[in-house]
Amino acid sequence: MKLIDTVRTGTAEPLPSSLYAAETTEELRRPLRENRDAEVVIIGAGILGLSTALALAERGVTPLVLEANSAGWGASGRNGGQVNSGLKHSPDKVARDLGAEAVRFAYGAPRAVKDLVARLNLDCDYVNGGGYRAARDRPGCRDAEALVAECIRHGIPAEFHGARRMSEATGTDRYSGALFDPEAGQLNPLKYSLSLARAARAAGAMIFEDSPVTQARATSEGWELTTPRARVRAGRILVATNGYSGGVLPRLRRSVLPIFSTVVATSPLPQALRERILAAREVLYETSLVTVYYRIDAAGRLVFGGRGGQCPASGVGSARSLCGLAEEIWPALRGQGWAYGWNGRLALTVDHSPGLHALAGPGLACVGFNGRGVALSTALGPQLAEALIDDRPEAVPLPLTPMQPVPFQRFWPTGVSIALGWHQVKQQLSFGRARL
Numbered sequence: 001m002k003l004i005d006t007v008r009t010g011t012a013e014p015l016p017s018s019l020y021a022a023e024t025t026e027e028l029r030r031p032l033r034e035n036r037d038a039e040v041v042i043i044g045a046g047i048l049g050l051s052t053a054l055a056l057a058e059r060g061v062t063p064l065v066l067e068a069n070s071a072g073w074g075a076s077g078r079n080g081g082q083v084n085s086g087l088k089h090s091p092d093k094v095a096r097d098l099g100a101e102a103v104r105f106a107y108g109a110p111r112a113v114k115d116l117v118a119r120l121n122l123d124c125d126y127v128n129g130g131g132y133r134a135a136r137d138r139p140g141c142r143d144a145e146a147l148v149a150e151c152i153r154h155g156i157p158a159e160f161h162g163a164r165r166m167s168e169a170t171g172t173d174r175y176s177g178a179l180f181d182p183e184a185g186q187l188n189p190l191k192y193s194l195s196l197a198r199a200a201r202a203a204g205a206m207i208f209e210d211s212p213v214t215q216a217r218a219t220s221e222g223w224e225l226t227t228p229r230a231r232v233r234a235g236r237i238l239v240a241t242n243g244y245s246g247g248v249l250p251r252l253r254r255s256v257l258p259i260f261s262t263v264v265a266t267s268p269l270p271q272a273l274r275e276r277i278l279a280a281r282e283v284l285y286e287t288s289l290v291t292v293y294y295r296i297d298a299a300g301r302l303v304f305g306g307r308g309g310q311c312p313a314s315g316v317g318s319a320r321s322l323c324g325l326a327e328e329i330w331p332a333l334r335g336q337g338w339a340y341g342w343n344g345r346l347a348l349t350v351d352h353s354p355g356l357h358a359l360a361g362p363g364l365a366c367v368g369f370n371g372r373g374v375a376l377s378t379a380l381g382p383q384l385a386e387a388l389i390d391d392r393p394e395a396v397p398l399p400l401t402p403m404q405p406v407p408f409q410r411f412w413p414t415g416v417s418i419a420l421g422w423h424q425v426k427q428q429l430s431f432g433r434a435r436l
């Protein structure tokens, strides 16, 4: 019998204020009030937990989902809304490190979102406009060209777009080139998460919100999970708590860097600006150390994400430097009005690949999407469902690895702030040099 300690994350918190929260009406939350038995329990109702719950329910297993706050409350309901493919590393390296199946899986992940949205008619403003992985300097541009060639060798659709095409597509001369991925897309992530929750419930899943798991004990029959009002006996569990992993599994929490990313959104832009910036509703992210990512949403707003403070924050006032960066890129944005600012925690891993881990009892944990979780966690749902039903982790196209603690993880807010500050200084120095 193994006792695992209690959770230390926020619970029963309202949806953080954001563009997405403003566009959505949250449904009444239903906490778990009586003891239950379940074959499979999922901890965390983000895209990963919900996609797995949906797949389990569609395969005739009734999962019970326990969520500390509400469906989509974590990164899933507040991200940049980009549906991107692949992992951080190139297909050759992914094939070497994780296997050829991982390459097929990671690059096919946006298709899983597109198919699911179409099959269940999910209301989430999904568009398959393609996406750029954009470089700002010559070495980055050469890397993009090499990556396109590598993708094509692996049978992955990709195109190289040079500086002129990028300038036409983005309305700025910031980019020297980019990989264009025609499979990429965009969606409203909170609408997507809530649609997934509705679809999972309709298929038979039981989702309980404001129901944090405060203790998880592996027993001879599976697990005993404690929530504030009731206990659940589970045959097996999936831990899907990503950047919000708390003290229930301390080793899991230490295996990721839960860094904050910040997003700001303008008011709907005038038509002339919409025609200049990603007019085909493509998405874009930059390949520099600190990523900048953006898209134009269904209402014509610029949704622009990047670095920010390393503590929970909301409101445009908390993200002034990000608004300033966007106005530096497109001076015509000045005076258009910034309407929303918010942030959330994503989970980075040491090797930049998602971690699939065995637990002290039957079940799995899957965390660490490194800012690419919208497509990856959607695509992982059916695979995790198979693995949980058959007790066969091999069904997941990622290797099962031990939980590796991130060195000095306890000091991450200070470390990340120093790294971001240093990066900003370096950028300003090179900007200054470029103007001399």
Ligand SMILES: Cc1cc2nc3c(=O)[nH]c(=O)nc-3n(C[C@H](O)[C@H](O)[C@H](O)COP(=O)(O)OP(=O)(O)OC[C@H]3O[C@@H](n4cnc5c(N)ncnc54)[C@H](O)[C@@H]3O)c2cc1C
Residues within 6 Å of the ligand: 007, 009, 043, 044, 045, 046, 047, 048, 049, 066, 067, 068, 069, 070, 071, 072, 073, 074, 075, 076, 077, 078, 079, 080, 081, 082, 083, 084, 211, 212, 213, 214, 240, 241, 242, 243, 244, 245, 246, 248, 260, 261, 262, 263, 293, 305, 343, 344, 345, 346, 347, 367, 369, 370, 371, 372, 373, 374, 375, 376, 377
């Ligand atoms: C600002 C931001 C921008 C991003 N932009 C993009 C993007 O454009 N494209 C992309 O692909 N990815 C992006 N990401 C990453 C992406 O959002 C995540 O990878 C993905 O949503 C992960 O989903 P998840 O289900 O694993 O975790 P989450 O959505 O974080 O869900 C974890 C859930 O677990 C719950 N929980 C924690 N502890 C407990 C407990 N003890 N008991 C019960 N419940 C618990 C939390 O309340 C939370 O709801 C971004 C992330 C952020 C923060």
